[in-house]
Amino acid sequence: MTTIHVEETPHLAYVLRLADSALINSHRLSEWCGHAPMLEEDLALANIALDLLGQARLLYEHAAALEGRGRSEDDLAYLRDAPQFKNLLITELPRGDFAFTIVRQTLLSAFFHPFWQLARGSSDRTLAAIAGKAEKEVAYHLRHAGAWLVRLGDGTEESRKRTVEALETLWPYTGELFEVDAVGEAMIEAGIAPDPASVRPVFEQTIDRLLAEAGLARPVAAWMQTGGLRGVHTEHLGHLLAVMQHLQRAYPGAVW
Amino acid sequence: MYSQALNERIEGPRIVEDPEKLAAFQARIDAEERIEPNDWMPEAYRRTLIRQISQHAHSEVVGMLPEGNWITRAPSLRRKAALLAKVQDEGGHGLYLYAAAETLGVSREELYEQLLSGKAKYSSIFNYPTLTWADIGCIGWLVDGAAIMNQIPLCRTSYGPYARAMIRICKEESFHQRQGYEIMLTLCRGTPEQKAMAQDALNRWWWPSLMMFGPPDSESRHTEESMRWKIKRFTNDELRQKFVDATVPQGHYLGLTFPDPELRFDEATGHWRFGRIDWEEFKRVLAGHGPCNRERMAARRKAHEEGAWVREAVLAHAAKRRARERAQKIAAE
Numbered sequence: 001m002t003t004i005h006v007e008e009t010p011h012l013a014y015v016l017r018l019a020d021s022a023l024i025n026s027h028r029l030s031e032w033c034g035h036a037p038m039l040e041e042d043l044a045l046a047n048i049a050l051d052l053l054g055q056a057r058l059l060y061e062h063a064a065a066l067e068g069r070g071r072s073e074d075d076l077a078y079l080r081d082a083p084q085f086k087n088l089l090i091t092e093l094p095r096g097d098f099a100f101t102i103v104r105q106t107l108l109s110a111f112f113h114p115f116w117q118l119a120r121g122s123s124d125r126t127l128a129a130i131a132g133k134a135e136k137e138v139a140y141h142l143r144h145a146g147a148w149l150v151r152l153g154d155g156t157e158e159s160r161k162r163t164v165e166a167l168e169t170l171w172p173y174t175g176e177l178f179e180v181d182a183v184g185e186a187m188i189e190a191g192i193a194p195d196p197a198s199v200r201p202v203f204e205q206t207i208d209r210l211l212a213e214a215g216l217a218r219p220v221a222a223w224m225q226t227g228g229l230r231g232v233h234t235e236h237l238g239h240l241l242a243v244m245q246h247l248q249r250a251y252p253g254a255v256w
Numbered sequence: 257m258y259s260q261a262l263n264e265r266i267e268g269p270r271i272v273e274d275p276e277k278l279a280a281f282q283a284r285i286d287a288e289e290r291i292e293p294n295d296w297m298p299e300a301y302r303r304t305l306i307r308q309i310s311q312h313a314h315s316e317v318v319g320m321l322p323e324g325n326w327i328t329r330a331p332s333l334r335r336k337a338a339l340l341a342k343v344q345d346e347g348g349h350g351l352y353l354y355a356a357a358e359t360l361g362v363s364r365e366e367l368y369e370q371l372l373s374g375k376a377k378y379s380s381i382f383n384y385p386t387l388t389w390a391d392i393g394c395i396g397w398l399v400d401g402a403a404i405m406n407q408i409p410l411c412r413t414s415y416g417p418y419a420r421a422m423i424r425i426c427k428e429e430s431f432h433q434r435q436g437y438e439i440m441l442t443l444c445r446g447t448p449e450q451k452a453m454a455q456d457a458l459n460r461w462w463w464p465s466l467m468m469f470g471p472p473d474s475e476s477r478h479t480e481e482s483m484r485w486k487i488k489r490f491t492n493d494e495l496r497q498k499f500v501d502a503t504v505p506q507g508h509y510l511g512l513t514f515p516d517p518e519l520r521f522d523e524a525t526g527h528w529r530f531g532r533i534d535w536e537e538f539k540r541v542l543a544g545h546g547p548c549n550r551e552r553m554a555a556r557r558k559a560h561e562e563g564a565w566v567r568e569a570v571l572a573h574a575a576k577r578r579a580r581e582r583a584q585k586i587a588a589e
Contacts, residue, residue, distance in 0.1 A: 033324050097562070
């Protein structure tokens with residue numbers, strides 16, 4: 001099937017962003033399955049990936065309903081190309097080592113936990129319901145990733161070095177979490193989306209508490225990466241989609 | 257899954273057991289009592305179980321690789337979720353089987369070391385590659401189907417912790433088997449290309465699936481003792497025949513052809529008769545010369561080596577915590 005074109009209203013664009021971030025984050029985590037440092041982590045990372053995949057599916061279903069053209073979750077996930085994906089850049093970066101994965105998941109969970117808590121009050125009833133489920137899941141993700149961040153930061157010289165390295169690489173991607181463009185403004189205005197500015201204090205408090213416990217310092221970013229919300233990605237997303245969408249693209253129209 | 261372990265010679269010094277204890281043990285087995293970790297048991301029984309349970313655990317863990325190969329390429333979000341959950345289940349099976357083996361006085365680390373060094377075996381089936389999406393269907397349908405044939409009797413095996421682990425594993429495996437068959441059904445009802453994909457996968461997985469039950473009874477060395485101790489309740493050939501009888505009609509319902517010109521229904525016995533299994537191939541793959549043996553072991557070793565710094569960090573952090581707690585306690589006193 002050829003690439004589809006989605007006529008994006010601000011509401012639809014907003015829901016797709018959340019769906020894309022959840023899906024791409026899930027994809028990167030799923031790459032660990034069978035290759036983690038210990039069997040327990042094969043299970044735990046797969047669990048988090050499954051939660052995020054579940055969130056993505058609900059969000060795509062909601063997006064498809066908002067579009068009202070009879071498309072499915074799979075059309076939205078498999079038949080859009082990289083510039084149409086609006087996920088946060090931080091989610092698409094290659095899986096890296098275990099420290100990289102843990103730092104990324106801590107940052108994302110520290111943001112999305114308070115985010116989903118606030119989104120429970122969304123005027124979009126479906127989004128509010130998804131938020132209710134996601135909030136509980138992400139609370140667990142934060143506990144798991146946060147505990148690992150502390151272990152790795154306050155572990156050996158090597159684990160500390162790797163964690164600091166990951167933190168410095170990833171920190172410039174946290175700016176995007178708080179970006180508000182015209183779509184975001186319209187959604188906040190309509191009471192559909194929480195204002196990320198109100199998420200920021202909780203995010204910073206969580207990160208500072210975990211970093212203090214891990215004996216690490218919050219990096220100072222001279223600048224922040226941006227682009228995901230506009231579909232301007234890193235070099236990595238195209239490769240990820242080439243893998244993920246392979247069968248749907250190779251056998252157009254087939255049902256799996 | 258994988259009773260191939262029962263066909264290998266158990267190493268170690270020969271131990272002469274106390275005949276009275278041995279007789280009492282056999283009486284308990286004959287009375288269908290479960291043997292528990294703290295009960296007396298013959299050394300050969302313990303060794304056989306450690307060998308079998310750990311080989312089963314290793315098979316689950318190595319088995320994560322061929323199916324994991326398709327997680328990022330699953331063709332729909334529903335299939336992706338099901339596959340990821342399935343591979344996760346296999347890791348879970350590995351975990352509780354290692355735990356069951358630990359009740360026999362051996363550590364998970366020691367067992368895992370045996371896998372990584374190549375001393376311990378795992379099921380030969382996982383040394384075959386997963387080349388198309390239909391392979392994921394075939395693994396569920398045939399490989400998990402064969403596993404279930406092996407495992408259902410193991411739910412009544414004489415060693416308690418193993419039997420209990422198997423009950424849970426069987427429930428999950430039968431779910432996997434249904435999922436796999438459903439993938440095959442969808443492919444066979446799909447486009448001609450999808451159906452060809454399903455046929456190709458059956459051609460490649462059929463014979464290796466039959467080999468999963470281990471060598472024929474005539475060549476199986478340890479069946480008798482394992483049967484007497486009720487570790488094993490059916491012979492390799494009995495289980496293989498049950499599997500063929502159950503599976504052939506399923507394949508025909510899919511509209512697929514089995515890659516065996518000698519396959520025919522025997523009216524007199526009610527069994528499906530099948531052609532000769534290539535035992536040379538089986539032996540070759542078990543000996544390390546299958547399509548993916550080296551890759552599978554390299555992947556397991558790589559994950560283990562790359563994870564070493566993480567496991568060291570966990571221990572270092574735990575030690576630091578304990579030291580801090582001690583210091584706090586002393587300061588408080």
